[in-house]
Amino acid sequence: MRASLATSIAVTCAAVLALPVSLAVPAAATVPPEVAALPPGPERLPGSTQSLPLAPLDGSVRGFGSGTGPDTGEQGLARRDVRPFSLLGVVWDDPAAALHGMVQVRTRATGDGTWSSWQDVETHNDEHGADPETAEGTGRALKGSTAPLWVGDSDGVEIRVRGEEQLPEGLRLELVDPGTDPGGAVPQVRTAAVLTGPTAAEAAASAVNSQLAPYGAAWIPALSKEATEVTFRHFPEWAGPARPAQPEKTAQTAQNTQAAQAAPVAAAPAKPYIGPRPKIITRKGWGADEKLREKGFVYTKSIKAAFVHHTATGNNYTCRQAPSVLRGIYRYHVQSSGWRDFGYNFAVDKCGNIYEGRAGGVAKPVLGAHTLGFNTNSMGVAVVGSYEKSSPPAAVLTAVARLTAWKLGLHGVNPNSTTYLTSGGGNLYKKGTRVKMRTISGHRDGFATACPGARLYSKLGTARTTSAKYQGRL
Numbered sequence: 020m021r022a023s024l025a026t027s028i029a030v031t032c033a034a035v036l037a038l039p040v041s042l043a044v045p046a047a048a049t050v051p052p053e054v055a056a057l058p059p060g061p062e063r064l065p066g067s068t069q070s071l072p073l074a075p076l077d078g079s080v081r082g083f084g085s086g087t088g089p090d091t092g093e094q095g096l097a098r099r100d101v102r103p104f105s106l107l108g109v110v111w112d113d114p115a116a117a118l119h120g121m122v123q124v125r126t127r128a129t130g131d132g133t134w135s136s137w138q139d140v141e142t143h144n145d146e147h148g149a150d151p152e153t154a155e156g157t158g159r160a161l162k163g164s165t166a167p168l169w170v171g172d173s174d175g176v177e178i179r180v181r182g183e184e185q186l187p188e189g190l191r192l193e194l195v196d197p198g199t200d201p202g203g204a205v206p207q208v209r210t211a212a213v214l215t216g217p218t219a220a221e222a223a224a225s226a227v228n229s230q231l232a233p234y235g236a237a238w239i240p241a242l243s244k245e246a247t248e249v250t251f252r253h254f255p256e257w258a259g260p261a262r263p264a265q266p267e268k269t270a271q272t273a274q275n276t277q278a279a280q281a282a283p284v285a286a287a288p289a290k291p292y293i294g295p296r297p298k299i300i301t302r303k304g305w306g307a308d309e310k311l312r313e314k315g316f317v318y319t320k321s322i323k324a325a326f327v328h329h330t331a332t333g334n335n336y337t338c339r340q341a342p343s344v345l346r347g348i349y350r351y352h353v354q355s356s357g358w359r360d361f362g363y364n365f366a367v368d369k370c371g372n373i374y375e376g377r378a379g380g381v382a383k384p385v386l387g388a389h390t391l392g393f394n395t396n397s398m399g400v401a402v403v404g405s406y407e408k409s410s411p412p413a414a415v416l417t418a419v420a421r422l423t424a425w426k427l428g429l430h431g432v433n434p435n436s437t438t439y440l441t442s443g444g445g446n447l448y449k450k451g452t453r454v455k456m457r458t459i460s461g462h463r464d465g466f467a468t469a470c471p472g473a474r475l476y477s478k479l480g481t482a483r484t485t486s487a488k489y490q491g492r493l
Contacts, residue, residue, distance in 0.1 A: 066198030073190040095179035104194035106347030108167040112189035120182035127175030141166035141331040146466040149388040150443035160357035166331040193355040197346035201306035220309035227380035237304035244295040294424025294489035305342035312360040316379035329471040334404040338370035362388040363401035371414030392445030393465040406472030424489035434486035
């Protein structure tokens with residue numbers, strides 16, 4: 020399709036100068052070229068997960084009470100040395116069981132050996148995940164889990180768990196080492212001496228974005244609104260029905276040329292309501308290990324709404340660490356919780372950087388696991404951090420607005436409007452219920468949860484208005 024597109028543009032459209040280079044190259048560019056930037060190799064993305072079973076507390080662990088004796092309603096682990104890790108969470112055997120209670124951890128910083136104070140782990144995480152009765156939602160590897168918590172480089176841990184009712188069976192502490200930064204800004208170069216290349220999974224994850232950026236790119240470049248509109252019109256699956264063809268001139272019509280030129284000119288087709296495409300850091304850019312996720316991609320029919328979340332991982336990270344946080348969450352979602360891939364479609368860090376989430380193509384309607392009951396025909400945008408008591412930076416709201424203006428615009432959706440979604444089942448709406456939603460909603464609009472945090476949720480009105488302005492609607 021791109022080969023014919025390049026030909027037609029070269030002949031008839033001076034706007035080709037506004038197109039990204041990747042749109043004007045042959046389809047063969049989706050296949051790894053002989054000399055190409057390679058995704059990070061396994062040796063650059065080690066990563067690991069330590070899984071430690073919890074046990075009833077005894078006098079060696081300071082419990083929530085006196086801490087002087089065993090408590091059958093509490094489990095945990097005494098202080099101990101562990102291999103380096105940066106993110107943690109608790110999982111259990113039955114994904115349908117809930118942990119009603121409190122989870123607290125203390126960690127020891129690598130290097131200076133300082134122990135942190137007790138930190139709370141968000142226990143309510145069942146509202147995230149695949150819809151009930153879907154293949155992912157009924158997978159045999161699925162486990163119950165808390166939200167993950169980012170604690171930074173650590174090599175010691177202590178944990179205590181108290182249940183308000185009986186604790187779930189098989190409680191385990193997951194300690195995640197996200198691996199090293201891929202250094203995507205300085206790609207490796209393949210030469211004749213290098214015999215290994217990207218795996219099939221790495222190649223597939225990059226190829227689905229090849230119409231937007233070169234194969235193996237660490238990021239998808241931003242476009243102006245004008246350039247975005249040009250690319251939009253050349254993708255019929257995004258832009259809708261093609262304009263009708265113009266009739267050919269004949270000798271019979273030639274005699275009327277002068278009159279036709281004097282007649283009013285037909286109005287040009289209306290410009291699409293779509294925001295300028297923002298820069299998006301790809302999975303390769305943040306270092307996703309494509310061997311972890313399930314093979315292939317799963318899509319929904321369209322994108323009618325965006326659900327905004329917070330990851331509840333805490334705000335104790337720098338923006339340079341954000342790729343590491345994402346790799347930790349990814350590994351926790353897949354290896355610890357049993358999901359098929361990273362749950363959210365996109366992520367935004369506190370500096371406003373936008374990241375590709377679940378694999379399948381940033382411009383495509385990828386089915387996520389973010390809003391239980393409403394993953395179909397929607398997208399999930401996770402703001403990295405905790406925003407119940409902390410206000411989101413302005414850069415976060417701008418990034419959410421820019422991302423939704425573009426992605427919702429691809430599907431003709433007004434970000435400052437409403438739509439109808441059908442519930443797949445949850446604690447607010449029964450399966451099959453047709454629900455009216457804002458096209459930019461918070462997670463709590465589809466499920467009884469605090470997500471995306473009170474402070475972030477209160478700012479979604481601003482995000483809607485700004486997103487609509489980016490689309491040219493206001």
